Amino acid sequence: MSTTPTDSDSTRGDEHGQNTLNTDMMQWVSALAALVGLYLVASPFLFEATNAAVWNDTLVGTAIFLLAGYNFVRMSRDRLASVGVASLTVLLGLWALVSPALVEMGSGQLATGTALSGLVVAILAGYTAYANNSADMPERARTRA
Numbered sequence: 001m002s003t004t005p006t007d008s009d010s011t012r013g014d015e016h017g018q019n020t021l022n023t024d025m026m027q028w029v030s031a032l033a034a035l036v037g038l039y040l041v042a043s044p045f046l047f048e049a050t051n052a053a054v055w056n057d058t059l060v061g062t063a064i065f066l067l068a069g070y071n072f073v074r075m076s077r078d079r080l081a082s083v084g085v086a087s088l089t090v091l092l093g094l095w096a097l098v099s100p101a102l103v104e105m106g107s108g109q110l111a112t113g114t115a116l117s118g119l120v121v122a123i124l125a126g127y128t129a130y131a132n133n134s135a136d137m138p139e140r141a142r143t144r145a
Contacts, residue, residue, distance in 0.1 A: 026081065026131060030072040033089060033124040036117050037064030040096060043114065048107040056103050057096075057114055064092050064121055071128060086129035093121030 040061025044054040067089045071081035096118025100111035 026128060027072055027075045029124050029128055030068045030075065030081065033068035033093075033121050033128070034065045034072060036121050036124070037061045037066075037068060040064065040114065040117050043110055043117075047110040047113070049110050050104045050106040052103050053105045053110060053114075056099055057110075060092055060096050060099070061117075064089055064096075067092070068121075068125065080135055081128050081132040083129050083133045086125045086132065089125035090122050090129060093118045093123075093125055097122060 038061065040057045043049075043061075044057045049057070067085050071085055071089075074081055097115050099118070100115050105111040105114065
């Protein structure tokens with residue numbers, strides 16, 4: 001299990017008072033957000049959808065998948081996730097949450113799925129941004145600088 005700094009584990013003596021972050025667990029958070037992005041891509045093709053809904057969900061879902069996947073790869077290399085990328089993912093999740101009210105979806109199932117997916121992505125990416133923002137630089141990265 002790999003760890004990088006965070007607030008939750010600041011009392012460990014072997015870390016010299018650093019805040020460590022469990023990057024293995026955080027990888028799963030980013031992976032889940034990426035999978036929800038893939039669901040957004042597929043959902044207009046599973047339910048009745050308008051052209052606007054197809055474009056909206058496909059573009060937003062692809063962007064969420066790529067951004068969350070980027071942070072997943074960063075953490076798999078024992079680096080902290082990019083807070084900027086996670087914040088952009090939060091904004092995309094919030095857009096997916098409100099987009100059924102602004103874009104004609106074509107079916108209630110698609111509108112509900114898009115809104116719930118956006119809520120889940122916003123929560124997961126928000127947690128990733130918060131946890132990685134409050135973490136210290138990993139020891140490996142500090143020795144390279």
